[in-house]
Amino acid sequence: MMHGNRSETPLPHRGKGVIPRGSEMGTAKFWIGSVLVGVVFLVLTRWLITNEYYFFAGYQVLQFIVLATAWNILGGYTGYTNFGTGAFFAVGAYSAVVLHKLTSLPVPVMMLIGGVMSGIIGFGMGYLTLRLKGVFFAIATLALAIVAQTLIVNWDYVGGARGVYVIRPQHAPISGSYIQYLYSLMLALTWVSVAIARTIERSQLGLGFNAIRDDELAAEAAGVPTLRLKLIATTLSGALMGMSGAPLPYYVTYLDPASSFNLSYAVNSVAMPMIGGMTSWIGPIVGAVLLGTIQQLATVTISSALNLLIVGVLLIVFVIIAPNGIVGLVQSRWRARIR
Amino acid sequence: MAEPILTVSGLGKRFGGFVALENINITVETGERLGLIGPNGSGKSTLVNCLSGALHHDSGSVTFDGRRIDGMPAYQRTRLGLARSFQLPKPFRSLNLVDNLRIPLLYTVNARHGAHLSSTEIDARCRALLADVALADKARRLPRDLTQVEMRKLELARAVASAPRLLFADEAMAGLSPSEVEEILVVLFRLNEQGITIVLIEHIMRAVMSFSTRLVVLVAGQKIADGAPQEAIRNPEVERAYLGE
């Protein structure tokens, strides 16, 4: 740390002293402000936009926000890279398929159950692999994704490799089309995820996560129950990812392992927080909106393979030149101006 | 005579075929200043790691404050009152100094039965701890803005923040100038006066000799001397270990 030949990297900084603290005021402002924003946003979009396509696209972007935010709880805050987002996401989606076949539960309940299932997977995987160095955890998540995919491919009840068709209900429980209903649910989930992330960030739990990220041995020596906290992170992160996957069957009406376990979920959920910035709840939102919009535009105008290429290249470029993401760049500017 | 605060019985540790520690028996009396010395590779750091819980020992038992702590994870040992500082300082790089100290206060002190410091009290304690090691003016800075000796002091402050009863100071002075060594020694003496039992693991003989009330010498994973500092170093085996055959 004190060696002369280390170049000066802007460290991921918790933002205290740069973004003014005033925590109690800030928290109240956030809750009220964000609910207001959400409601206004919902009203505007539901009532003013009639082209269904925008709801499709909006759903995608919101889904990415949730995935990116969920990933960041384990990745950015705690320092453990998860390459298996696809697994958690797909477990949520396939839980919904099973529930859809067996019952007629409303979608929000399916989301909760999907979240529980993915949370259990997150817990289990964490318990097996979190005692190892972070690198082995990352590799294990890759392994998990493939194992989960193989299991689903061989499970005929949910269609196996052929996939399964899900009929979208005619009527939504609230006014408007079913897509608008799913979109509203995803908006609610987005708000919940961001609220959770922000709350964690400013809490003792978040401080503990940061300590683990910075130096796990030292954190343990300082009294942080590292295994317990890491399990909380993996479980919570997995649960949120699962919840975001649960409405998918109704959204796409045809679900197959190749698309639901698609590596694009893994890359996106890594790229969005990295490009947006991993130290704050704002980063994943910035990254998700930016990359999500680029991908929507690219898919429509060029091709869907090319848009994935763009995401991959952006990830590599940002990781090299702006390791703290866009939020990190903004923070450095502020700090430079203050000094 | 009070119970010793730490009793190590027959402790052994191997890495594959390599025996790092063999049949280590040490008692640490409450309130004493114990020096632990030995040539490089003698197992001092391994011993600290085993006692603090960073490593699991293979054989023997460790009793702290009357409790067997074998197999207990490190964070629980810290909460019981057994703290250690690291040989190479390991600060939380993305947190400022206050937050670095806040972690042990929140997760150790506040986690103990009965204790519950409010956030104002915690803030106050952080600043007091920083002031004790003359780092108060850098409270809002990041660890990378610190000099070598300041990092060492932060490392000690963080260990002390957990309000330990026993502190392992692992080579806190390596590479420092004589006046810097003196600075650290002053801090350690003061901590001992406040009631913290200190085990000083160190290479700098002058510091160890002036600090310790008792000396334990480790060579090649075995304890070869244990007693008053002046006698321990006159032990022929110790001389041989340091000066060669």
Added chain:
Amino acid sequence: MISLDLAVNAIVAGLLLGGFYAAVTVGVTISFGMLDIVNIAHPAFIMLGSFVAYIVNSNFAVDPILIGVVMAPVFFLAGMGVYQIYYYAFERRGEESIQGLAFFFGLLFVGEVALILVFGVDYRFVEAPYIGPSLHFGFVDFPLRMLIPFLISLLMLAVLQVFLGRTFIGRAILAVSQDRLALQLMAANPSRVKRIAFGISIATASVAGALLIIIQPVEPSIGRDYIGRIFAICVLGGMTSFPGMLAGAMLIGIVESITSTFYGPSWAPAVAFGFLLLTLAWRPAGILGR
């Protein structure tokens, strides 16, 4: 009743496959086991090797193994280039963990997508006289398209083993893997040595890729199946040992082959990954890791 015939052939196929898997893994044994660089993009380089072999073979009818060997120096240079970027961006700053992983993950992904854009998702294969015929010993078959890659793999491993043990640079690489500080004190620049080592690790991908497309037709997303295999074998083999890696590779090869023969090929990818998870789960406890 399990047919003995089928079982023995499955085991033999697994052994041959295992030898090949060792060739695929040796690059990561060097980059991850010895240099501590988590190059999860290694499968992408292997796929590149396969497709290079495909292009040259289908246009000029050159033997694929020859292509793999001839292209190895090119891959070596590419590997050195990738290491340079990695070094400047991450190693120098001491932030190897998340960002480095993300970098290689990005490379893996970009590699696969780029191949899809250029070649599409169809399976590609090469032509060579030894693809097709088999040697027969009683009821045991040794398909040449697996036997030849098996032999070449062993040859490559042997060459590398000798290189690491006998040449100056090879021993410098071993030294770097064990003690970076000692190497610095001996006035050898560790990053130069690491660069060469990483280059060698990518060069093996050229050969491994050529062998892969001999064994089976390839399409870009196959690389993903190999991530788990490679790291499972590397971990099973104890990270740095060639013999251990070979044993691990054969073990996984045999288990995969038996699973495939008796339970169907769709379960095969899960074998290696399952092994990996189990191996990781049962490693000795303790945060100090290795």
